[in-house]
Amino acid sequence: MLVTPHTLSLITTHRCTAACDHCCFSCSPTVLDHIPIPNLYRYIREATEIPSIKVVVFTGGECFLLGKELDNLMKSASEFGFYTRFVSNGYWATSPEIARRRIEKLVSCGLTEANFSTGDQHAAYVKPEYVRNGAVACADMGLTTVVTVELFRESTFPFEEFISEPRFKAHLESGMLALKLAPWMKFKGKGPLSFTNKYMEFVEQARSPDNGCYTSLKVLAISPRQQLFACCGLPVEDIEEMHLGSLLSASIKQVLSRTPDDFVKIWVHLHGPDAVIRYAQKFDPTIPFPKNAAHICDACRFMYHDKRIKKVVMENPPPNMMEIMNVYFQSLMIPPRDVKHSDAVHLARLGDSLPKLRATHKLATCNA
Ligand code: SF4
Ligand code: SF4
Numbered sequence: 001m002l003v004t005p006h007t008l009s010l011i012t013t014h015r016c017t018a019a020c021d022h023c024c025f026s027c028s029p030t031v032l033d034h035i036p037i038p039n040l041y042r043y044i045r046e047a048t049e050i051p052s053i054k055v056v057v058f059t060g061g062e063c064f065l066l067g068k069e070l071d072n073l074m075k076s077a078s079e080f081g082f083y084t085r086f087v088s089n090g091y092w093a094t095s096p097e098i099a100r101r102r103i104e105k106l107v108s109c110g111l112t113e114a115n116f117s118t119g120d121q122h123a124a125y126v127k128p129e130y131v132r133n134g135a136v137a138c139a140d141m142g143l144t145t146v147v148t149v150e151l152f153r154e155s156t157f158p159f160e161e162f163i164s165e166p167r168f169k170a171h172l173e174s175g176m177l178a179l180k181l182a183p184w185m186k187f188k189g190k191g192p193l194s195f196t197n198k199y200m201e202f203v204e205q206a207r208s209p210d211n212g213c214y215t216s217l218k219v220l221a222i223s224p225r226q227q228l229f230a231c232c233g234l235p236v237e238d239i240e241e242m243h244l245g246s247l248l249s250a251s252i253k254q255v256l257s258r259t260p261d262d263f264v265k266i267w268v269h270l271h272g273p274d275a276v277i278r279y280a281q282k283f284d285p286t287i288p289f290p291k292n293a294a295h296i297c298d299a300c301r302f303m304y305h306d307k308r309i310k311k312v313v314m315e316n317p318p319p320n321m322m323e324i325m326n327v328y329f330q331s332l333m334i335p336p337r338d339v340k341h342s343d344a345v346h347l348a349r350l351g352d353s354l355p356k357l358r359a360t361h362k363l364a365t366c367n368a
Contacts, residue, residue, distance in 0.1 A: 022189030078110020119150025
């Protein structure tokens with residue numbers, strides 16, 4: 001399949017220091033699946049065979065469980081010329097000083113971007129204060145730093161208190177640090193998880209068919225089982241169509257070259273899963289719109305799992321199918337704009353000023 005991904009995301013392990021309710025991969029301290037270390041180096045090397053890839057991401061589970069190997073992997077990726085990012089729950093940033101020392105080491109190995117996650121579920125295992133320590137240390141060192149906070153109706157996370165710490169707030173206001181509110185998505189957890197009507201209205205308006213899914217076909221991910229995926233979405237391991245193939249006996253480039261062009265992936269990339277669901281509903285009105293699918297990936301999981309949608313699209317391809325394919329293929333011809341490591345912060349901050357984030361948080365958690 002012709003793709004021009006800009007990022008390779010390495011799901012280094014499913015092991016985690018936390019065991020958040022509804023974790024997308026059911027990670028926990030007792031799950032041991034991981035990509036063998038030599039293969040992590042192999043995948044970084046193979047990413048150089050795909051010239052459009054500019055960023056290598058280390059995620060999990062918890063990638064800091066790699067210890068010093070994380071530093072060596074960053075160094076390897078950096079020496080190949082990649083920007084490097086980690087995604088972490090911040091468990092290691094137990095004090096500002098410890099956080100500073102850990103980040104200094106990673107920066108000396110070429111780290112350029114940091115992503116942290118927190119919220120109600122994370123806070124049951126990692127103090128939000130640790131996340132702040134880590135994020136402040138990263139922003140102090142000029143790293144592109146994004147903190148994602150879970151969002152759902154039942155959330156009691158002390159959002160105001162979290163963002164009010166003076167150094168954290170100063171970085172937020174100066175633009176060194178971006179905060180993202182992300183709807184928490186239902187997986188195999190036990191706790192309640194829902195969204196207010198007002199938040200769902202807000203989400204539906206924001207998810208316009210012109211935007212599509214910007215990570216589909218642009219971010220490739222590799223799982224601990226060493227499957228190559230066509231996106232880095234939360235339910236990616238549960239969507240068969242996103243599995244491009246095993247890397248156990250083929251390189252990333254070989255798997256991509258064997259993958260046939262897939263119209264639905266292209267459609268989702270350009271117009272999002274909502275567009276596909278709404279199209280299918282015209283032919284089969286029994287297909288519901290997924291309730292409570294605040295996260296775009298939730299709608300996508302529903303779309304791929306509902307056999308009726310697949311059937312409708314196969315039997316009645318949309319009349320503008322060729323146009324959609326052409327737009328996609330033409331987009332591949334446009335030389336990719338120079339990706340900067342600060343893009344992640346700019347993207348996360350797009351239109352999300354602090355007052356706007358406060359308003360969104362209230363909308364999503366207030367039952368009024
Ligand atoms: S910190 Fe992330 S990877 Fe770990 S259990 Fe929580 S959601 Fe899963
Ligand atoms: S919307 Fe679908 S294609 Fe996009 S990241 Fe989520 S699961 Fe992947």
